Amino acid sequence: MKDISVLIGGRAGDGINSAGAVVAWLFSRLGYYVFVSTDYPSLIRGGHNFTMVRAADHPVGAYNDRFDYLVALNQETLDLHAPHCPDCIIVANADQVKKPGSGQTISVGEILKEESAPPVTGNSAMIGAFAKAAGIPWKTLEEVFTAHMPKAADENLRVARRAYGAVNTVRPVPVLGKAPLSLITGNEAIGLGLASGGLDSYIAYPMTPSSTLLHYLAGNAERLGITVFHPESEIAVILAGIGSAVAGKKTAVGTSGGGFCLMTEGLSFAGMAEVPLAILVSQRTGPSTGLPTYTGQADLRFVLHAGQGEFPRIVVAPADAGEAYVWSDAALRLAWKYQVPSIVLSDKSLSESTYSLRYEDLALLSIGERGTAGDNDVPYRRYRTTLSGVSPLAFPGTTGAVVKTNSYAHDEDGITTEDAALVAEMADKRRRKETALIEELAHLPCVSTGGKTDAPVALLCWGSVGNACSEVAAELGLRVIRPLVLSPFPDRQFTDACTGVERLIAVEENATGQLASLVKEHGGRADATVLKYDGRPFTPEELKLRVQEVLAS
């Protein structure tokens, strides 16, 4: 199996992200599956940033502890990472590095001077040096630079060429020769999935790690025909989202845990008023401000229970960009079909990492639309009781329809009531929607089962941790059970997935085993937990050791 890892490090502001992206494009052109993840502190300039590019001949969604190549833009990168990769191939910027050890260096400053090139092209020198050390054909660099920086390809190529000629090939990477795949981040996939689901408007306030979805949709608003709006706060975000949906536009909002705190009153409003709305919640390390740029999975219980009162909600937790695309499409469609809020629960690892995928391989789930109000709905009653609990939907502006949306307990017309029987009847109506939703979800793949699917020992996980679990399960011969839908909990599918399981080990990036406790609530039982909550995702190596410890106990 081909499996190559590259670490590129430097200061924040050095363009580590874009350098990583170019390295990813290089591997992709050579026919590799790529996974790119970034580690950066919460500041704009200075500090230590690094990007990890993993390239393999099979899909990957986690980064390793070990590296094969180390691209050091400064001394700190060498000091921090070189001790952990004794047999790394190192290329370093001679201007910033005093002791390159066994590595090769180039002077970026000298190259820029000789080529009269601007500082912004400096990383192209480092990429040129890395490519030569890794034996990547020059033609591949030309292709990547031309495709992805069309305006400045020549200048960057001149700089890269100088560095390419200045170092030796030490450890050539095999050329796989397969067609390159699309490189898409989790948040981009969520944006494209929402767009596919019919998104009209995206409303959000900046908050890492959800912001890149705001940026992506704003940047592609014209192309996708989506209105993107950034208001004054997350409170305004969700309420404007509700207003937009009430007016008939398919709307999504996005945030992280802190912003979602502010959204909870609006979430509960959407639950009572039966307003369809999709919400991205991308988790980072908490509580409170926590670690803004690091990952975690500690908001599961929060999103399941956020908001006062009881109302149905959909919560989906994809593991990678492909699932993020498919389930974001589904989350928006299901929200509208059942007039409930739906939450796409992501995390920093998924939202900001890049994955290889192919559009043609992404099979969207089949979710029909429920018809809007028609001639039989005169006079229009916003909350007309039906067998399914789902009322015909009309929007203000519809001829002859008085559409009354209400946050209070209300009657079928949307007029406030405190009548005991009516209040209970409308609560029952909302619960019937959940029953109908559960019936629909029974036909969708709500639980992913992977690894050795008949193994008696299974790893239980959710979200992005599923990728590391898959790798470990493959090595150790374990099963992986991963609910993709967490609300309403897919009891039946989960029970089926657990058939023959003698030992269930929950793997989560939180301190309390939130999925393990949810499973317990639903009649299951996790026999052990493997938890991590330092803001860093599990690497397959670390997870393997931790799981082996449990297996040995």
Added chain:
Amino acid sequence: MTRNLITPAQNTWCPGCGNFSIQHTLKDILAGMENEGRSLDNVVLVSGIGCHAKIADYLNISTVYTLHGRTIPVATGLKLANPELTVICCAGDGDAYAEGLDHLIFAAKRNIDLTMIVHNNRVYGLTTGQYTPTSPLGFKGKSTPTGTAEYPFNPLELMLAGGATYVARGYTRKMPQLAALIRQGIAHKGFAFIDVLQICASFFNMTEYYQSRVYDLAGHDPADFDQACKKAREWDYNRDAPIALGVFYEKGYPAFNDRFPLKKAMTAEERQQQIHDLFVAAT
């Protein structure tokens, strides 16, 4: 088709409540719009939470009965989605000036095209009598039995500073003028703000006080911002002074939707093609 503009919902406002005047004024305005041949299907009334908000139940038009302080963001979402809608917000003074203050200032900043009617009785009624941001210094309410220790906001001054393009004050016992102010606010392209002095019959009955001090702004040029500020400061909701009613300020200015047009809707096929192309561009 002329509709009955009042729903069968039982009205639970206290006898003598200023809300009745606002409801009837709005009802008359809506009836007038219908008589002029305008459809009421495109009118949406957005209310917050509090006594004022029950107006959503009582008027037989499309409504969004929102949350405390949240009329503006919901109304902004409605206008964002459908600029053709005529959006009228009814909010309380506690509602708009306390929990909803940030949204209110942003509505002014954005010049979003809606009409904001603040039912300003200067007390929390439904929660049985606590001070609000416009209660006078020393107001003795249930949460401040020895009197408040803070000065009230002057909402007109706040809105002028915020960039509102229509700033007016009405009074529930001057219904014809109130109707004119609201009509003009609805006709105004942009954020129309109307602070409506009303009494709370149960917790803060200011009838006598207002009756002896209100006067109509006459000979005032609403295009003159400095003059508007001066007039707005004449009575600061605290000290004893004449209380001007009328339009303090109005200026023509592009509304939010003029500068923030909706994206053109595309068919599912066109959309899917664009998504495909974005995937391909990422190879």
